Amino acid sequence: MANLKDLRxxxxxxxxxxxxxKAMKMVSAAKLRRAQNSIVNLRxxxxxxxxxxxxxxxxxxxxxxxxxxxxxxxxxxxxxLTSDRGLCGGFNANINRxxxxxxxxxxxxxxxxxxxxxxxxxxxFFKARKVTGIDAIYNLAREVSYGLAAKVxxxxxxxFVDGGxxxxxxxxxxxxSAIAQEIVCEQLLPVDLKKSSFDPASETKNPFSQDLIxxxxxxxxxxxxxxxHFAVQVYRCMSESVAAEHGARMTAMENATKNAAEMIRNLTxxxxxxxxxxxxxxxxxxxxxAEALKG
Amino acid sequence: xxxxxxxxxEKKITTDVEVEEVIxxxxxxxxxxxxxxxxxxxxxxxxxxxxxxxxxSQFTSAVVSWGYCEVNAHGVNVLAETAESIxxxxxxxxxxxxxxxxxxxxxxxxxxxQVLKYQRKLKxxxxxxxxxxxxxx
Numbered sequence: 001m002a003n004l005k006d007l008r009x010x011x012x013x014x015x016x017x018x019x020x021x022k023a024m025k026m027v028s029a030a031k032l033r034r035a036q037n038s039i040v041n042l043r044x045x046x047x048x049x050x051x052x053x054x055x056x057x058x059x060x061x062x063x064x065x066x067x068x069x070x071x072x073x074x075x076x077x078x079x080x081l082t083s084d085r086g087l088c089g090g091f092n093a094n095i096n097r098x099x100x101x102x103x104x105x106x107x108x109x110x111x112x113x114x115x116x117x118x119x120x121x122x123x124x125f126f127k128a129r130k131v132t133g134i135d136a137i138y139n140l141a142r143e144v145s146y147g148l149a150a151k152v153x154x155x156x157x158x159x160f161v162d163g164g165x166x167x168x169x170x171x172x173x174x175x176x177s178a179i180a181q182e183i184v185c186e187q188l189l190p191v192d193l194k195k196s197s198f199d200p201a202s203e204t205k206n207p208f209s210q211d212l213i214x215x216x217x218x219x220x221x222x223x224x225x226x227x228x229h230f231a232v233q234v235y236r237c238m239s240e241s242v243a244a245e246h247g248a249r250m251t252a253m254e255n256a257t258k259n260a261a262e263m264i265r266n267l268t269x270x271x272x273x274x275x276x277x278x279x280x281x282x283x284x285x286x287x288x289x290a291e292a293l294k295g
Numbered sequence: 296x297x298x299x300x301x302x303x304x305e306k307k308i309t310t311d312v313e314v315e316e317v318i319x320x321x322x323x324x325x326x327x328x329x330x331x332x333x334x335x336x337x338x339x340x341x342x343x344x345x346x347x348x349x350x351x352s353q354f355t356s357a358v359v360s361w362g363y364c365e366v367n368a369h370g371v372n373v374l375a376e377t378a379e380s381i382x383x384x385x386x387x388x389x390x391x392x393x394x395x396x397x398x399x400x401x402x403x404x405x406x407x408x409q410v411l412k413y414q415r416k417l418k419x420x421x422x423x424x425x426x427x428x429x430x431x432x
Contacts, residue, residue: 045302146304215337
């Protein structure tokens with residue numbers, strides 16, 4: 001059994017840890033709110049952009065390499081989006097395990113299945129398993145800005161074009177709520193217009209889409225629009241992932257704080273028992289000593 | 296009913312406000328939009344967006360860099376890469392950016408994409424300063 005001094009030190013150190021986890025929880029909660037706001041702010045932009053693209057692509061029958069999906073993709077790129085930092089519960093472990101399984105299962109299906117990592121945790125995980133990606137982007141700024149996402153999107157687009165891939169998928173944690181994340185695998189490229197709420201039948205009835213003025217011509221515009229759309233999608237995924245990360249960290253730190261409290265309670269109980277036992281022993285020693293002198 | 300939405304990926308400057316007139320920096324020249332304008336999709340350059348809210352005589356300004364504008368029967372949607380409303384513009388920062396960009400552009404050994412980058416920066420900073428000086432008097 002440990003002695004009193006050891007226990008005192010132990011309690012103090014657990015209390016320190018508890019303070020740290022509590023502070024981290026609060027920081028994550030604040031960051032989560034900001035991340036949530038940025039997702040909400042992004043939505044109108046993303047929706048409008050997709051509407052315009054759908055408008056041009058469908059009503060003007062403009063085709064573009066980024067829009068035409070390949071029926072039998074041979075070269076596929078999978079982007080694994082993790083975080084740079086740990087201490088966020090199963091956030092990174094879950095996504096890495098999912099991506100690893102996805103990789104093992106689909107390796108045989110395509111001629112080439114390449115991986116690209118965003119976030120240090122994914123890089124480390126796959127390095128330990130001797131799987132190398134074509135590129136790794138990490139040490140990103142703590143706050144996700146559109147500028148940053150646009151740079152990442154440029155690099156992805158470069159890999160897509162240079163590598164001659166047929167499709168790009170992304171695996172990331174989607175933000176469901178502060179306590180729930182869901183791992184999703186989405187197709188980033190080619191751009192899938194089916195997901196939009198755009199309905200070509202109702203649109204052609206609308207007289208306005210018939211005589212739209214385009215300046216410059218739609219063929220020139222769609223390329224730029226698609227690039228923007230891609231950047232916005234990357235930004236959305238990154239924002240979702242960051243929000244999910246903060247949510248996961250918040251939950252993990254909340255649990256850690258609770259566990260620390262429980263531990264402190266147990267240790268204090270042991271400490272008090274031990275203290276009482278030693279007092280009792282001392283008293284017995286004194287009284288028996290006195291008795292012995294009397295005799 | 297002529298409604299203006301001015302949004303960027305990161306924030307909303309205005310959404311669903313009723314306006315009477317919108318002036319935009321089109322890539323091929325400035326354009327003014329009034330209610331009843333024909334449906335239009337166009338690209339925007341760097342510059343000043345001005346809009347007059349319904350029932351007001353004063354224009355409100357903002358700076359945008361690069362974006363799209365869609366005009367339909369309901370109003371104007373401006374999707375800008377970046378946008379700042381007038382009270383968000385930092386004059387000192389814009390002036391510092393102008394000086395820095397001008398200095399960088401005098402360097403003959405600058406790579407082509409760097410030249411483009413600084414030209415864009417210069418243009419953006421100048422647009423900010425112009426917006427500030429036009430609205431201050």
